[in-house]
Amino acid sequence: MNQLIADISNSIEAATKFVKGFIISMGSVTNIFSAIEGNIQTVDDIADEYGYRNKKLLKIYLDVLCSYGILKRKDSKYFLVNGVDIRLEKRDFMLDKMKEDLISFFMSLINVFPHLLIDPNNPLATTDFERDANIWSVWLENEWFRSVRRVITEIGGIGKRDYVLDMGCGSISPLYYGEVVGENGKVTGLDKSKKMIDIARAKIEHRGYSWVEVEQCDIEKDVGLDEEYDVVVISMVLEYVHKLEKVLENAYNALKDDGKIIIFKMPDDPIINFTEALIPQFVKLRSTREVREALTKVIIKEYGDLLIVAHKC
16 A cells, blocks of 8 residues: 555656646746746736736746746846756656546646636636536546545545545545445545535435435534544645644544544645646645644654544544
8 A cells, every 4th residue: 555655646746747847838828938028027017917817826826937947036026047957758758547647637727827817717717616516526536536545545444334524525535435335334525515515416326325425514614523433534625724723623523532534635846836726725735744733632644745644542
């Protein structure tokens, strides 16, 4: 199983390297480079020049280019510098299905960047959890996301008869964990997106999994689930919440004695930060240290920068 974690980590590294050039090219597509070269050099001035209403995203993008050495910033102004040498080795093109699917996912997000610059609510941007739930359901079925669910199942020791709470479940994982625990187990999925829940519920009813239930719920508020679950899954969710401590408190309160919280999160990386910022619900990437410090009354084991297992004391 450690190999699967390593494969997931390697796929993230490969995907971020592969899409770097495409992200940089967006500076030409959106006229940002020509603006800066023409002495239009602040976020406000660039936004005003081209009618970009999403200044927050514009600043994130400019700061990503600074991290690559494409730009430098002095006070509020950005300047073009020497550029960057992107070298892809032969092995970088030898992609397995997991890497291909993650690259495809990143590219799908990056493609909406020009639309989101113009308007954060642009209907041509297809990354919203509520409005674009059907598209997310396709993405969440790909090999990379399936691998994440497999590693959570194995590391969490999820098996027959277990009770699993999936916080921020989306439209796919409740059915997956329902198949793992079987009819003598229980899966409860919670998600803020009504459309995600509707899709998940339709899949569950089609399969006839009466032991799986999903509910629209804001996990940053009291969820009213106490000491019932063997495992609480929080997978790629914490970057979309403001109240980290409240979410983890809810997870802890829902655990049986000796239960486990399984947290999977993306690493704190400039490219990941940029692609995540293209999702309207994004708040911030959470570092392992930040999550660890927010967890109390638990025994923690870390698996690199991706996976945290917290055992209830």
